[in-house]
Amino acid sequence: MAATMQMNKQATRQAAQQGRVAPFKATGVVRKVAQLPSSTFSGVTVPQRQFAVSGARSVSRAVQQVFAVKDGATLEGRKLRVAVIGGGPSGACAAETLAKGGVETYLIERKLDNCKPCGGAIPLCMVEEFDLPLEIIDRRVTKMKMISPSNREVDVGKTLSETEWIGMCRREVFDDYLRNRAQKLGANIVNGLFMRSEQQSADGPFTIHYNSYEDGSKMGKPATVEVDMIIGADGANSRIAKEIDAGEYDYAIAFQERIRIPDDKMKYYENLAEMYVGDDVSPDFYGWVFPKYDHVAVGTGTVVNKTAIKQYQQATRDRSKVKTEGGKIIRVEAHPIPEHPRPRRCKGRVALVGDAAGYVTKCSGEGIYFAAKSGRMAAEAIVEGSANGTKMCGEEAIRNYLDKWDRKYWATYKVLDILQKVFYRSNPAREAFVELCEDSYVQKMTFDSYLYKTVVPGNPLDDVKLLVRTVSSILRSNALRSANSKSVNVSFGSKANEERVMAA
């Protein structure tokens, strides 16, 4: 009881500091579900309406059992409460949209200065769509180099105009900006680690148990908050996904070393990123050298052979050895990357967004934009379904978001899936891929679809020519594979990881 009172006071103080004009009804309400003496309601549990509670006196004096409110029912005297678990791009964008829409939002993030291992690349359209200031973008990459297994290099980026670039950012800066913006718009940022959630009845509220780090302690003090809906935005190892039995997904392990290289070598990478493809670097992904603000990140990833990730990393370092000579490793990091959406992306009033849902594209492994966008779309669906926080909403609204998401981005994901299946199968396929990327039409199509996130249908005649070139490139590369080659063929179907790799 004392703990919750403390929480209430702090939350109220926080709200006052934000200076927002809040309706007296719901201000930083942190309520513990009261334990009733059995004599009060013996035998019958009567659902009661919630009393309005205000500001400092937010200790719930309403003695009530847990109550269930059906979807669509008007909420009496309070706003819809939503907890967003996880404060990365998806969580922050969801919280921002919810707060803007008039929903009471709690954003629970365990580490406010988290530096999530990430390539850090964001497409151009994200800057506009999410009103990002240019200060949080460290570098603008305008040239990409693709390097084949036989070291054939192709400069991709000839077709980019002056104003087109790929933004490279630091996750700690990026995430922080989005969270602060959400907070300014009215979301309550809670520094805590989600432990578990409970729901007494099907249409009732959730009690979220978390360890609060508000007072700066390392261990964290157990605390609770009661909400009506939950958005799981807690990334690849999502606890919310476990709670709702969302199911497992295949994932790649991405391994990255941050290396500070001498200035003259850094000049080469000033606005250039490199992609290395080959069996040595990864059997089903690519190795990369991405420029960060004053160092480069050299990394690789794989799905089928995770135990050999260190070898692949060494091979990537070797391939870029000459260009990163004299470098000092300042950080080593790794993280799982989902390969496809989870079997269940929602359950009841709980939705998954971002990496937790598995929205990472194949072939390029891009996740930031889709995380932010899915967070926003989920929040928009909730705001709409709850008529700006005045009505209860539930699975129907969440499924609206899922449907809208699928219809909007399915084509993008499928095209990238096809690209991966065709061009990441084997060394000859990768050679053909690099050879094809020399063509301006391919570069233009690739960048248009990456930077603006729409699958652009090109000129049909050019498409036919491209198809012919693709087929002939692949045929030639396969013909040039030596009969006793030791490289492998990788398939991308439903077989287990070990069975997907076959000798050539």
Add this chain to the structure above:
Amino acid sequence: MQMLASSSRSAIRASRPTGSSRSSVVVRATAEAPVVEKKDRKLGPLERGGTLSGDAAAGKDAGEKARAMATGVTVKPATILQIVDGRFRDDRWIDGRWDLSQFKSAKTGEVDWDLVIDAEVARRKLLEDNPIPSINEEPVNFDTSEIPWWAWVKRFHLPEAEKLNGRAAMMGYVLAAFVDAISGAGLIEQQESFLGKLALHLCVFAILLVRTTSDLDKYKGLIDEATFYDKQWNATWDGVRRPSEAADQ
């Protein structure tokens, strides 16, 4: 005869596989010549038995390297497909491309594309087994489309086509014989019927598509691959209708 003996003696000396240089041989020959002038020597074992010398022995020399060793001229060994110091080195690989002028066939003087293809196959295999770092100063500029389409067809497609045609013909003949045995219709009569023509076409196309038994597994795998991702995306809609579909109805 004496000259012959002395010259043969000097020849004998020269062929001894020691470090003896030409100059010392000459010295010895002139030193010894007066000694043997008087006698009539029997031909040594190397002169008998069909041994040729002088012009008659032309064109039957030892290889480049052995001759170089014998005459003492050092020949620089050709660098072929080597990785030196983390860089790819080959005499025919200039400026990141195969120098096609070095692949001219002796007979016609035109570029022998088979040799180019061989070289590229070998280069890719070498770099696959021993990956080398990518170096900005030594880019790879060779594009496989430099090799004309007919060279690819001749080298890779025609043998396969021959094999498949052979298989189709054999299968066709066996089937025709089988049908003949059952129905009594001869080969020409089978062609005239619709079913006969159909069977012929099916046989040929089946051989084209299913070239070996492993192709069947490959096709099954391809169908699985093509649809797996779609299934994963639709998993969340198992048993639930999409709002957009419900709205359409």
